[in-house]
Amino acid sequence: MSDVRITENDMLTETKTLLNLPPGYSARPATLEDVPAITRLLNRTSQAMIGVEDYNENELRKELQAPGLDLQADSLAILSADGDLAAYVDMFALVKPQVYPMTFGRVHPDHMDRGLGSAVLAWSQARAEQHLAEAPEHLRFAIRAFTYGGWQPAADLLAGNGYSLFRHAFKMRRDFNGDIEAPDWPEGVRIETYRHPDGAEAVYRALDEAFQDHFGHIHEPFEAGYERFTHFLIGDEAFDPDLWFLAKDGDEIAGVALCRKWDDEDRTAAYVADLGVRRQWRKRGLGRALLLHAFRAMQARGLKAATLHVDAGSLTGAVRLYENAGMHVHRRIDRYEKLLRDGEEISTTALD
The missing domain is CATH 3.40.630.30 (Gcn5-related N-acetyltransferase (GNAT))
Structure with missing residues (x-):
């Protein structure tokens, strides 16, 4: 060998x-x-x-x-x-x-x-x-892995090598059967379509702030996070600026829905890569409005469905939001970790 x-x-x-x-x-x-x-x-x-x-x-x-x-x-x-x-x-x-x-x-x-x-x-x-x-020696450290829910060979292999199931994620889907209701925008909020490339940095900053409340989020310098954001989202072959929607309150970005023009598994469906609402604008129906607006735009293009991935235990209640927008759980993903060192937790695990 x-x-x-x-x-x-x-x-x-x-x-x-x-x-x-x-x-x-x-x-x-x-x-x-x-x-x-x-x-x-x-x-x-x-x-x-x-x-x-x-x-x-x-x-x-x-x-x-x-x-x-x-x-x-x-x-x-x-x-x-x-x-x-x-x-x-x-x-x-x-x-x-x-x-x-x-x-x-x-x-x-x-x-x-x-x-x-x-x-x-x-x-x-x-x-x-x-x-x-x-x-750093004082920080908690673990290897993480994931597999499709219900695939027993992977579950047995991971468990036999010291990994523990610690969380689930869902792939959710909405099929576009019939008309999609119009979004109900919170007072003072308007919807805009992203303008490429001038608005990229502002979109990233708004999304990064919203995702500080996402389980597992770790703060990092702007330059590193922004480089990865542009690589994975703007550098994506399914990137389409006309499917990036910004909810604005004055000059502030209150929330974003960043969608790909297809799901790699099913190109008759679009994919919601990121949906985020900043704390100040939560609990006002803005996330649901953004999602419905995106669905209507997808349907107008002739797409048959929308999909996304979500943490099953979302700290901000995202699963309920998506269900209220007509989505259902399409597939479960099981997340495992193997602890190599206990210590201080620096990722987001709960909301303040």
């Missing part, structure tokens, strides 16, 4: 022992040239898990070019004897200080039950421990 270069400075000679791969398998860091093969693997696994293809090459390529991600250190491709991709894993640790690195791994269905899942998690553990060494 070839060595895996997890970082440039260490662990090279320990790789074989670390992964404990079965005979015939080898491993190396992933590259952008692997994107087509990784996409095929991810879609084979999502077909097995939920019955649909949930990934596309362009979106994956964008993710793997995220600011702060180093494929050489932050990814692993496991290959079969014939050179096919048998498993893949990466770790995103982009927000600094990084105390909750997110690992994402999948094993091709044809290569399950051969110890590759354990190899993926062994790599994740080793990479996370490197981040742990760099994190």
Whole structure:
């Protein structure tokens, strides 16, 4: 088996022992040239898990070019004897200080039950421990992972490697059957469509403020957060400025609905990437009004539905809001973590 270069400075000679791969398998860091093969693997696994293809090459390529991600250190491709991709894993640790690195791994269905899942998690553990060494010593630190709800092989693998289920997320959906009611805007609030590119910084600042009340939010410098925002949302092939809606109160952005022109799983549906209302304007129906306005714009384009993801235990009551706007739970995502060090919690876990 070839060595895996997890970082440039260490662990090279320990790789074989670390992964404990079965005979015939080898491993190396992933590259952008692997994107087509990784996409095929991810879609084979999502077909097995939920019955649909949930990934596309362009979106994956964008993710793997995220600011702060180093494929050489932050990814692993496991290959079969014939050179096919048998498993893949990466770790995103982009927000600094990084105390909750997110690992994402999948094993091709044809290569399950051969110890590759354990190899993926062994790599994740080793990479996370490197981040742990760099994190301030007084902070709580855990590896986090997620899987589709109800997929027992992943749940068993994670539990068997010391991970605990700690939270759920939902993918929600509304099918556009019939007319969508007109939004009822709070007094003094008007709706505008985003003007690209001049309004990007103001939109990010408003969204960042709103998301300070989102579970798991960690404050970070403006420059780092804004760079990632532009990469993932404005750099997205499904970006359409005409589907970004701003609720304004005077010159202030009170809330935003930032929508993609399609859902990667279903291109007859649009996707609400972010919906946020700043604290001063909450409890006035603004979130629901923004959502209904977005739905009507989507329907006018001929789209058949809208989807979004939400924390199932949203601190601001987002699930109830979405249900009140006609959405239902389409799929559950299970979130796991493995605590590596207890300590001070710096992420948002409750509202003041």
